Amino acid sequence: MDMVVEAGIIKQHLIDPEICIRCNTCEATCPVNAITHDDNNYVVRADVCNGCMACISPCPTGSIDNWRTMPLVRAYTIEEQLTWEELPAELSPEELEAAGVSGASAEAAEAPAQTQAQAAAEATEPVFNSAQYGASVPPWSAAHAYTNLFPPKTPTTATVVGNFNCTEAGFDSETHHIVLDFGVVPFPVLEGQSIGIVPPGVDAIGKRHHARQYSVASPRNGERPGYNNVSLTVKRVTEDHEGDPVRGVCSNYVCDLKVGDTVQVVGPFGSSFLMPNHPKSHIVMICTGTGSAPMRAMTEWRRRLRKSGKFEGGKLMLFFGARTQQELPYFGPLQSLPKDFIDINFAFSRTAGQPKRYVQDLMRERAADLAALLKDGASHFYVCGLKSMEEGVVLALCDVAKEAGLDWDTVGAALKREGRLHLETY
Amino acid sequence: MSTINYSEKIPNNVNLGEDRTLQRALEGWQPNFINWWDDVGPEGSTNHDVYLRTAVSVDPQGWAQFGHVKMRDYRWGIFLNPGDANREVHFGDHKGEKVWQDVPGEHRANLRRIIVTQGDTEPASVEQQRHLGLTAPSMYDLRNLFQINVEEGRHLWAMVYLLQKHFGRDGREEADALLQRTSGDANNPRILGAFNEKTPDWLAFFMFTYFTDRDGKFQLAALAESAFDPLARTTKFMLTEEAHHMFVGESGVSRVIARTAQVMNELKTDDAQKIRAAGCIDLGTIQRYLNFHYSVTIDLFGADQSSNAAIFYSSGLKGRYEEGKRDDDHVLKGQTYKVLEVRDGQLVEKDVPMLNALNEVLRDDFIKDSVSGVGRWNKVLEKAGIPTRLVVPHKAFNRQIGALAGIKMSPEGRVVSEVEWAAKRDEWLPSSEDFAFVASLMGRVIEPGKFAGWIAPPVMGINRQPVDFEYVRFG
Numbered sequence: 001m002d003m004v005v006e007a008g009i010i011k012q013h014l015i016d017p018e019i020c021i022r023c024n025t026c027e028a029t030c031p032v033n034a035i036t037h038d039d040n041n042y043v044v045r046a047d048v049c050n051g052c053m054a055c056i057s058p059c060p061t062g063s064i065d066n067w068r069t070m071p072l073v074r075a076y077t078i079e080e081q082l083t084w085e086e087l088p089a090e091l092s093p094e095e096l097e098a099a100g101v102s103g104a105s106a107e108a109a110e111a112p113a114q115t116q117a118q119a120a121a122e123a124t125e126p127v128f129n130s131a132q133y134g135a136s137v138p139p140w141s142a143a144h145a146y147t148n149l150f151p152p153k154t155p156t157t158a159t160v161v162g163n164f165n166c167t168e169a170g171f172d173s174e175t176h177h178i179v180l181d182f183g184v185v186p187f188p189v190l191e192g193q194s195i196g197i198v199p200p201g202v203d204a205i206g207k208r209h210h211a212r213q214y215s216v217a218s219p220r221n222g223e224r225p226g227y228n229n230v231s232l233t234v235k236r237v238t239e240d241h242e243g244d245p246v247r248g249v250c251s252n253y254v255c256d257l258k259v260g261d262t263v264q265v266v267g268p269f270g271s272s273f274l275m276p277n278h279p280k281s282h283i284v285m286i287c288t289g290t291g292s293a294p295m296r297a298m299t300e301w302r303r304r305l306r307k308s309g310k311f312e313g314g315k316l317m318l319f320f321g322a323r324t325q326q327e328l329p330y331f332g333p334l335q336s337l338p339k340d341f342i343d344i345n346f347a348f349s350r351t352a353g354q355p356k357r358y359v360q361d362l363m364r365e366r367a368a369d370l371a372a373l374l375k376d377g378a379s380h381f382y383v384c385g386l387k388s389m390e391e392g393v394v395l396a397l398c399d400v401a402k403e404a405g406l407d408w409d410t411v412g413a414a415l416k417r418e419g420r421l422h423l424e425t426y
Numbered sequence: 427m428s429t430i431n432y433s434e435k436i437p438n439n440v441n442l443g444e445d446r447t448l449q450r451a452l453e454g455w456q457p458n459f460i461n462w463w464d465d466v467g468p469e470g471s472t473n474h475d476v477y478l479r480t481a482v483s484v485d486p487q488g489w490a491q492f493g494h495v496k497m498r499d500y501r502w503g504i505f506l507n508p509g510d511a512n513r514e515v516h517f518g519d520h521k522g523e524k525v526w527q528d529v530p531g532e533h534r535a536n537l538r539r540i541i542v543t544q545g546d547t548e549p550a551s552v553e554q555q556r557h558l559g560l561t562a563p564s565m566y567d568l569r570n571l572f573q574i575n576v577e578e579g580r581h582l583w584a585m586v587y588l589l590q591k592h593f594g595r596d597g598r599e600e601a602d603a604l605l606q607r608t609s610g611d612a613n614n615p616r617i618l619g620a621f622n623e624k625t626p627d628w629l630a631f632f633m634f635t636y637f638t639d640r641d642g643k644f645q646l647a648a649l650a651e652s653a654f655d656p657l658a659r660t661t662k663f664m665l666t667e668e669a670h671h672m673f674v675g676e677s678g679v680s681r682v683i684a685r686t687a688q689v690m691n692e693l694k695t696d697d698a699q700k701i702r703a704a705g706c707i708d709l710g711t712i713q714r715y716l717n718f719h720y721s722v723t724i725d726l727f728g729a730d731q732s733s734n735a736a737i738f739y740s741s742g743l744k745g746r747y748e749e750g751k752r753d754d755d756h757v758l759k760g761q762t763y764k765v766l767e768v769r770d771g772q773l774v775e776k777d778v779p780m781l782n783a784l785n786e787v788l789r790d791d792f793i794k795d796s797v798s799g800v801g802r803w804n805k806v807l808e809k810a811g812i813p814t815r816l817v818v819p820h821k822a823f824n825r826q827i828g829a830l831a832g833i834k835m836s837p838e839g840r841v842v843s844e845v846e847w848a849a850k851r852d853e854w855l856p857s858s859e860d861f862a863f864v865a866s867l868m869g870r871v872i873e874p875g876k877f878a879g880w881i882a883p884p885v886m887g888i889n890r891q892p893v894d895f896e897y898v899r900f901g
């Protein structure tokens with residue numbers, strides 16, 4: 001999740017100084033050190049907070065859960081926030097207009113951030129809120145995940161042992177497959193977890209860069225089986241969300257690493273987006289772009305298990321979206337997987353001469369198969385990729401359920417409660 | 427004796443399932459704990475399903491899982507914050523050495539004493555709050571009380587774990603004794619004075635959770651710096667839960683003030699009797715409760731000069747609050763600190779060796795933190811346009827420990843005679859009449875969304891649930 005939404009508008013994360021009791025829980029919880037304080041207030045750094053929501057439920061007061069639509073250039077600074085006695089009001093439409101933000105784009109900023117704020121909440125409103133269906137518990141048969149072995153204050157070091165472009169060369173969107181080795185340092189990960197990479201150097205205001213999160217793309221026993229290594233799928237960020245040229249700090253650093261270089265790593269993170277272990281469980285994977293990383297990890301683990309003869313029952317189904325075939329990471333390797341092992345569906349939104357197709361369109365086409373899976377308590381659904389896909393995908397699931405005569409409220413609630421629907425979008 | 431599947435029943439990240447000795451010790455202790463809970467735990471609550479936050483692991487997703495559970499079935503887990511293999515002792519004589527995973531022989535007695543003292547406060551709070559459920563001002567408050575109760579219970583487990591795991595037979599005996607002492611018991615009281623005081627009503631409860639649980643925060647923060655790594659990691663995790671307890675206190679008092687201010691404005695009066703007649707707690711009574719809980723709590727930090735404090739620090743057992751954020755030499759030899767004493771009927775400051783004054787250092791950190799919270803209460807009055815302000819009394823007021831013990835002092839810090847003290851006592855500390863009045867307001871209100879007349883509703887519910895959510899389902 002990135003806070004920057006569109007047209008230079010952010011949904012800025014703020015703490016209500018009138019309710020906050022200065023207990024430090026949020027600061028101790030935040031995985032990227034976005035929170036700081038002085039004797040007066042606790043405040044959030046707009047440029048560091050990635051809206052991961054990890055701080056929301058541990059806050060004892062609820063004061064942490066405040067979001068304001070702001071033009072990026074007017075985002076409240078730390079210094080400003082530290083002097084507050086109460087939260088400033090939302091900017092009026094006129095003020096936003098004056099800051100060069102049109103009504104329409106302000107609303108656009110509203111939608112995703114509202115979804116964030118409600119992510120962990122129960123449904124209280126009739127509007128469709130995809131995030132509410134995401135589980136916060138892992139499937140019952142998942143293996144135990146270790147988290148935060150290396151918190152942001154004490155990173156560990158890994159060595160780069162592989163780095164290659166896994167998209168077709170020559171296209172502006174370039175995605176790298178990176179392999180990191182931990183040597184003898186314990187760094188156990190499971191499919192679906194992510195790790196943080198701390199880019200070297202300092203940011204514009206002289207603070208150490210914060211860590212960026214990347215999903216692990218390799219299975220639990222290593223990119224190379226039996227080795228203490230993990231792989232990542234990192235997309236080089238060369239333009240921001242508005243399409244203006246920008247050099248993403250961490251993604252470019254990672255994509256340019258050479259074999260033998262060392263990197264600072266924090267984590268692992270995540271204890272619910274985990275795959276089921278029991279042999280009859282089905283896995284439906286829906287992803288775009290680098291959201292394929294955890295799907296690759298799960299697919300590869302199942303492939304290794306299958307090779308060892310341990311997995312016959314469970315189905316694998318993949319919906320994978322990209323702008324073009326060339327931009328799709330791991331296209332070649334995916335093509336070579338046997339059809340009876342995984343049911344793959346590609347959606348390309350920018351193939352010349354063809355209508356745009358998104359993952360949710362494909363899901364609707366495969367409604368009959370998805371409905372059967374929705375009826376089966378052994379099915380697990382994973383959604384990963386760009387934030388903007390999430391709502392469409394969950395709505396598609398909801399529609400598929402309804403058309404098949406299922407009560408979505410019951411099905412959706414069961415998926416959440418039983419840790420069978422997982423959303424990770426950024 | 428029943429055998430328990432510990433990894434299921436007791437969520438933990440200490441590999442409980444693989445430690446036979448520890449399992450056996452806990453198997454012996456656990457039924458006694460449940461008996462203790464049934465005997466002196468929350469009164470009349472056995473069949474309620476309470477919307478509780480349960481920790482099932484130490485990461486953000488894991489330690490705040492909400493759901494309706496019976497308190498007796500609450501999963502009292504054992505959690506240590508994730509360790510850091512390279513952590514070093516960062517203060518005292520052992521500075522720069524690796525932290526200890528086991529108890530060093532020479533510090534055994536002191537560490538045990540520290541852990542037992544900390545552990546003793548946890549069940550004591552539950553005992554002190556035992557009867558409060560019967561007079562809760564709302565279902566929301568009832569749930570918060572119960573949350574605190576189960577977490578105090580979990581903190582007891584945390585300390586018992588350390589005792590049983592690291593202190594052998596002595597540790598097991600100490601663990602048993604924790605369930606045998608009782609708050610306020612004439613023959614076998616709790617170790618620290620404040621934990622033998624009664625918490626007679628909800629105003630006292632809010633003051634207790636504001637001040638006394640904040641003492642907990644500072645003590646835990648100091649222990650979280652310890653060179654004994656299991657203690658440091660355990661207390662670090664406890665701190666995250668302690669935050670909720672302080673929240674209950676801070677927001678509770680704040681809501682009492684808000685309601686009083688509202689009624690004062692409605693009736694256009696600051697006459698205590700009229701406010702009382704309207705069913706609200708007058709600001710004078712709130713101030714007296716504050717004076718009492720503040721002064722009793724700052725005694726918990728111990729004598730202003732203490733050679734034990736020096737030993738605990740130098741040997742690496744207990745650091746200062748936010749030790750890592752301070753930029754001195756972290757050894758503190760040859761430095762001094764100012765403490766108060768009375769000379770010729772006057773309060774004077776004198777310099778004493780810093781190491782011996784560490785209790786006072788921690789007390790002063792606590793005072794700073796408490797005062798800023800009282801400032802936030804005053805904002806409520808300010809907003810309501812009421813000129814009165816609450817203040818914390820002088821540090822030397824009503825002290826029973828250290829150099830100031832027994833000295834009679836006004837809340838402003840003037841040394842007074844016994845006669846003046848006797849005459850003014852009821853102006854400064856809650857009188858029996860105050861207690862009787864507050865007690866008269868304590869009736870049970872437990873319909874969802876309803877609140878007793880002396881307290882304002884909270885600004886928001888727990889875990890973003892609505893205020894009128896069914897926080898407790900009565901069985």
Ligand SMILES: Cc1cc2nc3c(=O)[nH]c(=O)nc-3n(C[C@H](O)[C@H](O)[C@H](O)COP(=O)(O)OP(=O)(O)OC[C@H]3O[C@@H](n4cnc5c(N)ncnc54)[C@H](O)[C@@H]3O)c2cc1C
Nearest residue numbers: 001004212213214215234235240241248249250251290426
């Ligand atoms: C749980 C989680 C898992 C993630 N997994 C992966 C993964 O497997 N692979 C991966 O590549 N990324 C992943 N990300 C995103 C990643 O953490 C970074 O956000 C991303 O690499 C950009 O970082 P940067 O330092 O290069 O850009 P920054 O220097 O942080 O940002 C530069 C500018 O680019 C904008 N920007 C940031 N990301 C994008 C983007 N994707 N497209 C367009 N503009 C952008 C920013 O808003 C900013 O304006 C994940 C994020 C989360 C929260």
Ligand code: SF4
Nearest residue numbers: 030049050052053055
């Ligand atoms: S939302 Fe996540 S990144 Fe932002 S402050 Fe909270 S924990 Fe930190």
Ligand code: SF4
Nearest residue numbers: 020021023024026059
């Ligand atoms: S966790 Fe909540 S109450 Fe505590 S300091 Fe952070 S915002 Fe304030």
